[in-house]
Amino acid sequence: MMAKMPTVDDVAEAAQVSRQTVSNVINSPQIVREETRVRVQEAIDRLGYRPHASARRLRTRKSSTIGLRLDPLRDGISGAVLDRFVHKLAEQADERDLRVMIFTANGAEDELAHIRRLRDGSDIDAFILIATFHGDPRISWLIEHEVPFVSFGRPWGASLDDPRHRWVDVDGRAGVRDATAKLRASGCSRVGYIGWPSPSGTGDERRAGWEEASGFDADGLATYQVVTEDGVDQGSASARHLLALDEPCDAIVCASDSLALGASMAATALGQPELPVVGFDNTPVASAIGLSSIDQPLDEVVAATLTLLFGPDGDVVLPNPDSNEQPTNRLLVPRLVERRSTHRAFGETTGA
Known part of the structure; x- marks a missing residue:
């Protein structure tokens, strides 16, 4: 039987504070006395409590959602790689309290139309592009409009080191x-x-x-x-x-x-x-x-993609960088x- 996930009330009881104090430690730690904050944080760590994703979305006004377009299957063999990628993405996103929204589109321009609508409606915080190609219009549009994204595939025919285009690929x-x-x-x-x-x-x-x-x-x-x-x-x-x-x-x-x-x-x-x-x-x-x-190595591909988008903790949508002081791409070795x-x-x- 699956163990019950700890709640805010469990943390409050363990730290001997009120429910509101626990909420303050999570959302506004600067207003909590250091001694109390440390005691509550120790209880959070000991119990393995994770703040509810819905509450975090309300607090940050972010959807914590990644958008991904699916290409149509061809012979059922070549499409298996994307199928595995999507499954691993869903698994690792769930571990970070992130959601994945799948949509379909008929070509790059139709995909951009979907991206514009989803972005304007605040339904999605960031996007993952797949199947990049020479002269890919999606990349230039996303960079121009400062939409956070990572591509599974290099910027073919363009600079591999442009920090505004974060990408992950397999060598x-x-x-x-x-x-x-x-x-x-x-x-x-x-x-x-x-x-x-x-x-x-x-x-x-x-x-x-x-x-x-x-x-x-x-x-x-x-x-x-x-x-x-x-x-x-x-x-x-x-x-x-x-x-x-x-x-x-x-x-x-x-x-x-x-x-x-x-x-x-x-x-x-x-x-x-x-x-x-x-x-x-x-x-x-x-x-x-x-x-x-x-x-x-799709597990590594997905892990690198999420880290480039949300950082190691997966809690903040990172904007498109304007310098390459931090790594903005990963080239992984197959076996x-x-x-x-x-x-x-x-x-x-x-x-x-």
């Missing part, structure tokens, strides 16, 4: 580079790559990681990569191309788990079920079928989860 270049290098170290000499069309900030970074570690010259880079839209069928067709070359690739790294699933299916159909294949995002599908994949799709190259399965 996809490093993740793909490390996976490619590990395949080559295990004996694979022609590691192919399947990725997305450029310009794609995230896709271009992942491709760059493969190029850096592939060991190919310019001709090899052109030969052993396929550019395609995201999807299982596209991954399958791309893998068939790479495996039909005069000197076919002996491993494949992909920009997503959707592409990797298609590549793995194609390899199996062509009689090469042991062809090493690595995806990106470590989705539930990858786990279910034993597909090696590069995992984004490779090895499964049976790469057992020939990597050895025994280390994750499931």
Whole structure:
């Protein structure tokens, strides 16, 4: 049975003060005698009391609410990363007595219209942007109107160090580079790559990681990569191309788990079920079928996002900074989860 949460009355009784004195210590500590304030604070700490979020919202005239737009799902695989991100955001926000409001929009301009309405109505204090892109109009508008925000994704094509744009991202270049290098170290000499069309900030970074570690010259880079839209069928067709070359690739790294699933299916159909294949995002599908994949540390992403927005205590909405005296961005390192799709190259399965 869940233990009862302590109340203001419990704190007042423990500290031997009135209910109003407890409220004063929480809301206006400067008007309380130091000796009394210390005694009440000790009781708060000992009991683990947390001021009610609704009372705090009334006091500060802040909604303690974060706005987040959801993109439409595509094939049910690529959308799993956002689904996990939203779940972790809701969990960590709840721990800070914060709320998350989800809304949908048809493109960036429609999203801005929603943001303007929600901001003007004082329904939301801050926003989290996802899927940033080159020339993203959301970023410039939010900066211009001094709306607190953090993006999950870098400011592609703009300054990475502009303190007015707080962002958190995962180093996809490093993740793909490390996976490619590990395949080559295990004996694979022609590691192919399947990725997305450029310009794609995230896709271009992942491709760059493969190029850096592939060991190919310019001709090899052109030969052993396929550019395609995201999807299982596209991954399958791309893998068939790479495996039909005069000197076919002996491993494949992909920009997503959707592409990797298609590549793995194609390899199996062509009689090469042991062809090493690595995806990106470590989705539930990858786990279910034993597909090696590069995992984004979403717990760390969410924790960094909330800290940049609300500070370490999560109690104050921080304005957009005008200097970079304090860190205003985080670039986090992913990790490779090895499964049976790469057992020939990597050895025994280390994750499931």
